[in-house]
Amino acid sequence: MSNLFRALQRPLATFLSASQQVTKRCYAAPLKRFYKQTSVLYNDGKYEVTLDNRKLKTPNGKLFTVKSEPLAIAVATEFDAQKEHIERSKMHLSALCFTAIDNPNRHTKTDMVNYLLNYIATDTVLFQYDDEKDLHDLQRNEWDPIIKWFNERYGTNLEKTMVISPPSISADDKMNVSKYLLSHSEDVLFGFIFAVDTLKSVVLAFAAIDQRISVDKAVSLARLEEEYQLKFWGRVEWAHDLSQQELQARLAAAVLFVHLNRSEHFVKEKSIV
Structure with a gap:
């Protein structure tokens, strides 16, 4: 079953990924770098980023503020790493922060x-292919252990399908995953969505965020079928390598965004006694 066919089976998503939204709305043309230095400020319990003496704002004009000092430093580092022009389409952490702050489509936590x-x-990992033994063996050896881990970790009973029809997801499965997701803030959920959209897989995204597998491994597993087919059809080195590196960068940003938005990664100002 090809990746294209699987994509056609998916319903039209009403929820655009963070980077897609920001890119379409604001990143049509490269912006020349207009600042020399970046820094992070602490103000009223939150952290801000400045570009020279200008406070960073979101595409909708809101003041950029986050609760996590490491996250603010990471965003400032993204801006500091820009050269002559600001390549905002590659600044995934900034895009995630902007989308979480602006929430342009007004999505609720429930949404x-x-x-x-x-x-x-x-x-992706629940759709396997048994018409070709080598590919099926590869999917079973690489994907099945992650599915098993996911079921044990989140109390679900997800089962793969070997046909065109999608697998059946029980109400209990959805409830257990829902409880876990609802325990997070809205900001964190933007990171989960960015990771899932990047990998086309909830199972792999959760495994990467839980640090069960590395970012590189998660991307490799998401591209498993594509890489298998490339052995027969040939590989355009620069194109396929660039695609893989882009996925790794996006996923790494999502994982970092989730972890830095969790409360244990906030750095709070110490009170003076």
Whole structure:
């Protein structure tokens, strides 16, 4: 079953990924770098980023503020790494922060959780292919252990499908995953969605965020069928390598965004006694 065919099986998503939204809305043309230095400020319990003496703002004009000092430093580092022009389409952490702050489509926590729950039935690793033994063996050896881990970790009973029809996801499965997701803030859920959209897989995204597998491994597993087919059809080195590196950069940003938005990664100002 080709990746294109699987994509056609998915319903039209009403929830655009963070980078897609920001890119379409604001990043049509490269912007010349207009600042020399970046820094991070602490103000009223939150962290801000400055470009020279200008406070960073979102595409919608809101003041950029985050609760996590490491996240603010990471965003400032993205801006500091820009050269003559600002390549904002590659600044995934900044894009995620902007989308979480602006929330341009006004999505609620429930909207985001439902999006992720509905995605499970189209998860890449749950669609396997038994018409070609070598590919099936590869999928079974590489994907099945992650599916098993996911079921044990989140109390689900997800089962793969060997046919065109999507797997059946029980109400109990959705409830267990929903409880886990709802325990997070809205900001964190934007990171989950960015990771899932990057990998086309809830199972792999959760495994990467939980640090069960590395970012590189998660991308490799998401591209498993494509890499298998390339052995027969040939590989355009620069194109396929660039695609893989882009996925790794996007996923790394999503994983970092989730972890730095969790409360244990906030750095709070110490009170003076």
